[in-house]
Amino acid sequence: MDPIQETTPFISLQCSVFAHCLARGSTFLLYHSILMGLLRVDRDAYDVYRMFDGGTNLHQVLARHPQCGAYIQELVRKGFLVRTGIDELTDYRKAARRSDTPDLDIMYILSTDSCNFRCGYCFIENDMGDFYRFSEMNLDTLKKGVDFFQAHARKSETGPVVIFYGGEPLLNRRVVTEGVKYIRNSHPDTVINLITNGSIMSPETVGILADANVKVAVSLDGEKEAHDKARKTVAGKGTFDDAVHTYRMLQAAGVRMGISFTIGSHNVDRLRDHLAYLVDAFQPEGIGMNFLLETEGVRKDLMVDIEYATDKAIEGFAFLREKGIYEDRMMRKVKPFIEGKIHLKDCGAPGQQIVLAPDGDIGVCHGFLSSRRYFTYNIHRNPDPPLDEIFRDWYGRYPLQMDACADCIALGICGGGCPYQSHVKEGSLWALDKRMCMHNKKFVEWLLWDVGSESEHAVPR
Ligand code: SF4
Ligand code: SF4
Incomplete structure (x- = not known):
């Protein structure tokens, strides 16, 4: 008798609610959307699996398919089959709820909310109302904000991450350069990033960024013609040449360089060519x-x-991937998939990040800078605001807790897109970000075939 039959003869098993199947010809991929197990099976093996739909006694299945003992054990081990009657969704949701606590490790510092560019797709500058009052951060605000962040940041091997952002952060050059020195001296393990449009750089600034081991990402959207269609100065002039000049200055000084590449009608048709150009011309660490x-x-x-x-x-x-260049958007989903760890959130706002506005207001998402929604505290009036309050409206905003996502194949990889986009388009942080929803489903299917079509059959044929 098969060992599984011997030890568990009367168990009733059912197909997991998180099991999904993709089919191409006679090849079927079984995929568990939370545990991320993947099995490649043929039609016969798939039919055996479907015998457990709605709950079936294991003994009955083995009586008809005695050769399938090891296969069924594998289905149980990978979570495709579970005991009949268990409420998997509630159990996983409860477990995930334990992570709905502050887990701070990212801080955005908006040294200014002004920008000397008017890129057609910027959701911060283009959405400032007519009456928005622009401001610049001072060093005291930065220090108080950084100290608050560091006091609560999660201790990890890689260190907490501070990102200088804007507007264009270097319009407030003093706070960036003095801030970088302050962070490096007072909290040496911090990873410091600067995201810049590349229009303002001096040899002195380059030296400070290089000395403090700051990683810099310059926004470049591909070849000059495409870049200049979307990324323009306030006066409407193309910005490619300045961005390239800055990039090269920083790279020559040994600064670790990346590229921020935004996809739009200006570059999408020849996207691969634009990336090939950027890789060849600039050798970035990541894009x-x-x-x-x-x-x-x-x-x-x-x-x-x-x-x-x-x-x-x-x-x-x-x-x-072929060129060995790290791409963050896709890799932050591929990596957990390969490691079999759920990627709960794609955005740091539900518990992981804070945003320090130029005037010291503390929020969780720079998209709300103009309206100041969810910017509940100010670092000057309250130097140690309660994190639970800051994140209160954001906790749990990820697919596993959202009913619309429960039966989605991308549940464990998607991360839920951008809650700010959901708010803008659908009126609620908790609604689907429909564009990224479509993107994520498509990407997950591609990923599963990319990995699964090479894997071995679960049942030898
Ligand atoms: S809600 Fe959207 S814009 Fe805001 S931090 Fe998250 S991903 Fe970024
Ligand atoms: S947002 Fe869309 S793709 Fe993501 S888990 Fe929900 S339903 Fe799936």
């Missing part, structure tokens, strides 16, 4: 691909169909 947010002020002619953009981005990702 981050960004999709446009659809907000009031974003130029409509730059928007692209998300399914088309996803196909192009996948092609671009495969190219970068």
Whole structure:
């Protein structure tokens, strides 16, 4: 008698609610959307699995398919089969709820909210109302904000991450350079990043960034013609040449360089060519691909169909992978998939990040800078605000807790897109970010076939 039959003869098992199947011809991929197990099976093995739909006695199945003992054990081990009657969704949701506590490890410092560019897709500058009062941070605000962040940041091997952001952060050069020195001296293990449009740089600033081991990402959207269509100065002039000049100055000084690449109608058709150009011309450590947010002020002619953009981005990702260049957007999903760890959130706002506005207001998402929604405290009036209060409206905003996502194949990889986009388009942080939802489903299917079509059959044929 088969060992599984011998030890568990009367167990009733059912197909997991998280089991999904993709089919191509006679090949079937079984995939568990939370545990991320993947099994490649043929039609016969798939039919055996489906015998457990709604709950079936294991003994009955083994009586008809005695050769399938090891296969069924594998299905149980990978969570595709569970005891009949258990409520998996509630159990996983409860377990995930334990992570709904502050887990701070990212801080955005908006040294200024002004920018000397008017990029057509910028959801911060283009959505500032007419009456918005721009301001610049002072060093005292930065120090208080950094000290608060460091006092609560999670201790990890990689260290907490501080990102200088804006507006264009270097319009407030003094606070960036003095702030970098302050952080490096007072909290040496911090990873410091600067995201810049590349328009303002001096040899002195380059030296300070290099000495403090700051990683810099310059926004470059591909070849000059495409870049200049979307990334313009306030006066409407193209910005490619300045960005390239800055990039090269920093790279020559040994600064670790990355590229922020935004996908829109200006570069999507030849996306892979643009990436090939950037890799060849600039040898970045990494490239981050960004999709446009659809907000009031974003130029409509730059928007692209998300399914088309996803196909192009996948092609671009495969190219970068071949070249050994790290691409963050896709890799932050691929890595947990390979490690079999759920990727709960794609955005740090539900518990992981804070944003320090130039005037000391503390929030969780820079998208809300203009309205100051969810910027509940100010570091000057309250130097140690309660984190639970800061994140209160954001806790649990991830697919596993959202009913619309429960039966989705991308549940454990998606991360839920951008809650700010959900708020803008659907009126609630908790609604689906429909564009990224489409993107994530498509990406997950690609990933599963990319990995699964090479894997061995679960049942030898
Ligand atoms: S809600 Fe969207 S814009 Fe805000 S931090 Fe998250 S991903 Fe970024
Ligand atoms: S947001 Fe969309 S893709 Fe992501 S888990 Fe929910 S339903 Fe799936």
